[in-house]
Amino acid sequence: MWIALLICLVLISLNVVVGVYVERKLSAFMQDRLGPTEVGKWGLLQVFADLLKLLQKEDIVPFAAQRKLFLAAPWIIFLSIFGAFSVIPLSSGVWLQGSQTEMGLMLLMGIISLDTLGILLAGWTSNNKYSLLGAIRSAAQLVSYEIPLGLSILSVVILSSSLNLQEIAGQQGIFAEGEQYLFGIKYTGIEVGSMGGILTWNVVRMPFLFFLFIVFFIASLAEANRAPFDIPEAESELVGGFHTEYSGMRWALLFLSEYGIMLLVSILGVILFWGAWYSPFPNIGRFVLADWTNGTPGTLLGTALGFFWLMMKSYILIALQMWVRWTLPRLRVDQLMYLSWKVLTPIALFFVAISSVWSLLK
Amino acid sequence: MSAISLYFKAILSGVKSTRNGMALTWKHAWSARKSRNIQQVQDPEYFSAGENTGIFTLEYPHEKIPVPVNGRYQLHNEMDDCIVCDKCVKVCPVDCIEIDPIKATGLVGHTSDGSPIRLYAAKFDIDMSKCCFCGLCTTVCPTECLTMTSEYDFSVFDVKEHTFGFANLSPEQADEKRQLYEQFVAEKEAMKASASVSVEALENKEGDEKPVAKPAFKPSFKPKMPIAKIEESIPPVVENPATEPEKPAAKPAFKPSFKPKIPPKTQDDHE
Numbered sequence: 021m022w023i024a025l026l027i028c029l030v031l032i033s034l035n036v037v038v039g040v041y042v043e044r045k046l047s048a049f050m051q052d053r054l055g056p057t058e059v060g061k062w063g064l065l066q067v068f069a070d071l072l073k074l075l076q077k078e079d080i081v082p083f084a085a086q087r088k089l090f091l092a093a094p095w096i097i098f099l100s101i102f103g104a105f106s107v108i109p110l111s112s113g114v115w116l117q118g119s120q121t122e123m124g125l126m127l128l129m130g131i132i133s134l135d136t137l138g139i140l141l142a143g144w145t146s147n148n149k150y151s152l153l154g155a156i157r158s159a160a161q162l163v164s165y166e167i168p169l170g171l172s173i174l175s176v177v178i179l180s181s182s183l184n185l186q187e188i189a190g191q192q193g194i195f196a197e198g199e200q201y202l203f204g205i206k207y208t209g210i211e212v213g214s215m216g217g218i219l220t221w222n223v224v225r226m227p228f229l230f231f232l233f234i235v236f237f238i239a240s241l242a243e244a245n246r247a248p249f250d251i252p253e254a255e256s257e258l259v260g261g262f263h264t265e266y267s268g269m270r271w272a273l274l275f276l277s278e279y280g281i282m283l284l285v286s287i288l289g290v291i292l293f294w295g296a297w298y299s300p301f302p303n304i305g306r307f308v309l310a311d312w313t314n315g316t317p318g319t320l321l322g323t324a325l326g327f328f329w330l331m332m333k334s335y336i337l338i339a340l341q342m343w344v345r346w347t348l349p350r351l352r353v354d355q356l357m358y359l360s361w362k363v364l365t366p367i368a369l370f371f372v373a374i375s376s377v378w379s380l381l382k
Numbered sequence: 383m384s385a386i387s388l389y390f391k392a393i394l395s396g397v398k399s400t401r402n403g404m405a406l407t408w409k410h411a412w413s414a415r416k417s418r419n420i421q422q423v424q425d426p427e428y429f430s431a432g433e434n435t436g437i438f439t440l441e442y443p444h445e446k447i448p449v450p451v452n453g454r455y456q457l458h459n460e461m462d463d464c465i466v467c468d469k470c471v472k473v474c475p476v477d478c479i480e481i482d483p484i485k486a487t488g489l490v491g492h493t494s495d496g497s498p499i500r501l502y503a504a505k506f507d508i509d510m511s512k513c514c515f516c517g518l519c520t521t522v523c524p525t526e527c528l529t530m531t532s533e534y535d536f537s538v539f540d541v542k543e544h545t546f547g548f549a550n551l552s553p554e555q556a557d558e559k560r561q562l563y564e565q566f567v568a569e570k571e572a573m574k575a576s577a578s579v580s581v582e583a584l585e586n587k588e589g590d591e592k593p594v595a596k597p598a599f600k601p602s603f604k605p606k607m608p609i610a611k612i613e614e615s616i617p618p619v620v621e622n623p624a625t626e627p628e629k630p631a632a633k634p635a636f637k638p639s640f641k642p643k644i645p646p647k648t649q650d651d652h653e
Binding site: 046048054 | 389400403408411414418435437438
């Protein structure tokens with residue numbers, strides 16, 4: 021448990037360093053630029069230079085702000101995101117999961133929604149019109165998008181019959197108990213439970229989960245306040261949105277949270293849809309690739325390998341988030357609501373119905 | 383019915399435009415493996431990307447686009463080839479060149495094209511912050527010592543640093559040359575005074591010192607030079623008053639006749 025806490029803390033901190041650098045480089049390449057090149061080899065030390073700058077900056081509190089709440093708000097945001105990591109299984113075994121509670125997914129959704137409170141508090145107590153507008157937008161957005169997000173998670177929960185993330189993860193590979201068939205259809209007669217790999221990932225076990233993953237991904241972008249759903253920050257209209265008045269390390273904390281939630285929803289997406297900490301290689305005849313690349317759960321090697329695969333897949337999703345960010349323009353508020361209530365929610369509801377029927381047929 | 387089909391059409395177009403947008407950014411990210419070739423604007427392909435895709439960024443201080451050979455950038459004066467003729471100062475529309483000439487007691491030397499140098503420059507300052515980069519000074523320069531180089535990045539923190547000095551005399555050397563000249567003039571005056579006093583009456587017409595500076599190029603004035611020098615030396619005990627009156631008088635007298643006289647002058651010089 022303590023190991024998981026420390027690892028999550030280090031992970032979030034490292035994630036912001038890696039994430040900022042990758043995002044800069046990726047956005048630069050998509051815009052035919054070079055990105056940072058001057059500080060260190062390939063600009064690798066640019067993020068550290070920026071962090072040093074932030075460390076030296078003064079922590080300014082506006083005179084008209086409500087001081088105590090203003091100072092506390094970034095911590096609420098950060099803690100709500102950091103707290104959500106407590107139920108995330110970062111690998112097989114018990115070492116890299118903070119809490120093995122059976123209600124993990126429910127708890128996670130509950131903690132994440134506290135993020136809204138922090139953002140609203142940050143914007144409101146800043147006593148700044150841009151901050152307040154950003155906070156109001158953010159609250160509306162987060163509340164709306166939690167519905168398709170929750171529904172898409174619900175579908176997975178229906179099919180997995182569990183709220184424990186470790187159990188949902190464990191079902192998607194060679195360590196699962198019981199027989200599994202290709203595409204989840206017994207009629208095919210192809211038993212894949214012992215083959216594992218990509219064949220037993222949730223998106224392959226229930227192919228329609230791919231569409232639900234898209235719903236999940238879009239909603240998670242909105243949850244993370246990422247473009248094209250970054251209207252709470254909307255730098256071209258609201259200066260900095262809810263974090264306009266923050267500076268120095270307190271702003272860095274908000275930034276840490278932003279990249280933290282990116283990582284969180286990516287890990288969650290991988291666990292729910294893309295085979296969690298299982299490697300993508302199946303056992304084929306004598307080439308037992310799945311056995312080789314997954315190790316044994318509970319051992320040091322097995323834990324390390326699981327962690328490695330989970331991170332690889334999560335960072336692919338993070339790259340996808342960045343790709344989307346540097347492609348799509350920001351949505352208008354009405355378009356945002358339209359997408360959430362009129363498109364994503366009906367689709368998610370439709371697939372919840374399908375998953376319910378599917379789980380009956382299974 | 384139509385509302386429903388519109389709804390699905392909107393979703394479809396949303397999916398399509400997202401796909402197209404993602405494909406576009408992917409294409410750019412993929413071609414970012416290489417940089418674009420540097421193209422001059424004369425290149426016919428300049429405005430059509432064509433095959434030349436990839437990273438646009440030019441890492442400026444490390445790499446530069448070659449400038450055109452006839453580009454007009456920072457001025458440079460090759461002092462060894464300069465005959466201190468003052469033409470650049472006169473032609474400059476913004477008065478950014480400042481020369482403090484000292485007459486030599488004799489022939490100083492020859493430039494690389496064989497022109498005789500008869501003057502020192504105690505000061506040859508070009509204020510590039512005033513310069514309008516018209517290039518006129520380089521065209522009038524008879525020895526082609528004043529040129530525009532291809533150096534265009536000469537920004538500085540203090541505007542005073544934009545004044546580039548090209549004189550190759552130290553202040554001490556300049557003082558020495560001045561004294562030498564004064565001494566020379568004084569000696570000559572003494573000689574002339576002893577020889578003949580009557581010549582003075584004639585020279586009153588010419589009066590100015592200025593004709594002295596010009597005659598270096600004007601054959602018709604040459605015979606009068608020594609006489610003028612004698613005149614000049616009577617008022618100036620100090621050097622500065624002597625040079626100062628030279629300037630205001632020089633320009634108005636010079637300008638009207640300037641253009642037509644150029645061709646004969648240069649020919650004479652070369653001969």
